[in-house]
Amino acid sequence: MDYMFETGFLGTRAPYFMDFVMIMVALLPFLALAAIALAKIKSYKLHALSQSIIFVVSVIVVGYFEYGVRAGGGFEKFMEGSNTSHNYALYVLIFHIAVAVISLLVWIKTIWSARKAAKAGTLPGTASLAHKKAGQLTFLGIFLTAFTGIWVYILLFIY
Incomplete structure (x- = not known):
């Protein structure tokens, strides 16, 4: 799996695996919106299937990311080429992790x-309003996870 640590394709200091994950993270809110659009047109089975697929693929991508981070030396190693303050980047990373974990738990509960x-x-029926609210909260979490993930990427590999 040496390819993971070759130069990425986005023109930054990031390795290949980070660029791949960055693209997936950036697409995630749009994929979630597409799945939500299916519910709006009352294609509930396709909505449920697409949400489940997006969730499973997201968990696999996070596993790939975690492997790459650990095998690549962790936060400190990726921080080496950055001009960003170590403490600032660490605080943003901690915030990102907190948002991501909370979002994951909300997403799991929403699907369950x-x-x-x-x-x-x-x-659909009497649980629809509660599900809609849970879905909106889940989408907010997905959006914030993507936003903060991109923020961390910029701090580590662009600045």
């Missing part, structure tokens, strides 16, 4: 609750 409600016959 939706499956439970669909099985009970209340989604």
